[in-house]
Amino acid sequence: MRIDIITCLPRLLDSPFSDSILQRAQKKGLVEVNIHDLRKYSTDKHQKIDDYAFGGGAGMVMMIEPIANCIRDLQSKRAYDEVIYMSPDGEQFTQSIANQLSMYKNIIILCGHYKGVDERVRQHFITREISIGDYVLSGGELAAAVVSDAIIRLLPGVLSDETSALTxxxxxxxxxxxxxxxxxxxxxxxxxxxxxxxxxxxxxxxxxxxxxxxxxxxxxxxxx
Known part of the structure; x- marks a missing residue:
């Protein structure tokens, strides 16, 4: 399995994937996790990825262009089963969904931030939206780590006793x-x-x- 996580704060994801089961799974070659810094896909000289919302209102909105550039770059290299957006108003994450996602080969997870992403991203690039609960985090990074953990531990060979996950x-x-x-x-x-x-x-x-x-x-x- 390959999981590509798109984020504007890549260092937030350093720790979850560098210890314990998730680290061992990567070292054993059972899963490949790649963290992509969204700012590298910005065309702005200051690597800007957010702007004010049309119509006014508080908070900034993640721009469509850097996100589209990143997703298209990844999709040009391989086919993806899902492009997931971590959002408070997505479908509630369950063990059943984790089981389903663990059967896939390639997944992209987009981490939201600020007031969220330009709606056109959700309409044209995202295939599934997932929430880990009815509350709001500062960004989608921790939620992406939760989903990834739940998926990876189900992969054959990750746990020393494979029947453990089934119980x-x-x-x-x-x-x-x-x-x-x-x-x-x-x-x-x-x-x-x-x-x-x-x-x-x-x-x-x-x-x-x-x-x-x-x-x-x-x-x-x-x-x-």
């Missing part, structure tokens, strides 16, 4: 059940006996039951 919360419309580790008894706080029984079928049934109970209590909207 995460939301994969089956349930949140994950409680988990425990050693010691089995800490200051009188004990692990449920069933988990120490070694009876795999009973343990699976217990975990499913706990997942349903926890989902009913915490996220009842997920239950079908």
């Amino acid at each position: 995460d919360s939301f994969q089956d419309d349930l949140v994950a059940p409680p988990v425990y580790t050693r010691p089995a008894d800490f200051e009188g706080m004990v692990v449920p006996d069933i988990l120490l029984s070694g009876h795999e079928k009973k343990i699976d049934d217990w975990r499913f039951d706990q997942a349903v109970k926890r989902t009913k209590k915490r996220r009842p909207n997920l239950l079908k």
Whole structure:
């Protein structure tokens, strides 16, 4: 997989992709993440990428020309399955969407900033708009990192135990059940006996039951 992220603040994305699972995935050649500085695609001598909104109003708007130049340059070299714009009013990001995107080969993610992008970008260059929640961030960079993380960890070979991702919360419309580790008894706080029984079928049934109970209590909207 290849993920190309377009941003006017590339350094914001240095850390998320330089540690832990995302770093290992890149070193193993399972994913290629490229960060593109939008200012390099500006035709202005000062590398300007934003301007005042037509009609007035507070805030600046990201210009269409640098964005179009960058997207067209990338698309001239390969075909992309999606050109995603991170936007507060996009479709809500879910595990199901992450699963779908993890099957793609090439993805572009455009990070918004200021008051957003010129509407013509959304109309003519973007194929999908995604939001990570009903709130506003300073820019789309952190949201792009969230989406990328959720996608990359699903790629075969990224996690040491590939079944781990399949048992995460939301994969089956349930949140994950409680988990425990050693010691089995800490200051009188004990692990449920069933988990120490070694009876795999009973343990699976217990975990499913706990997942349903926890989902009913915490996220009842997920239950079908």
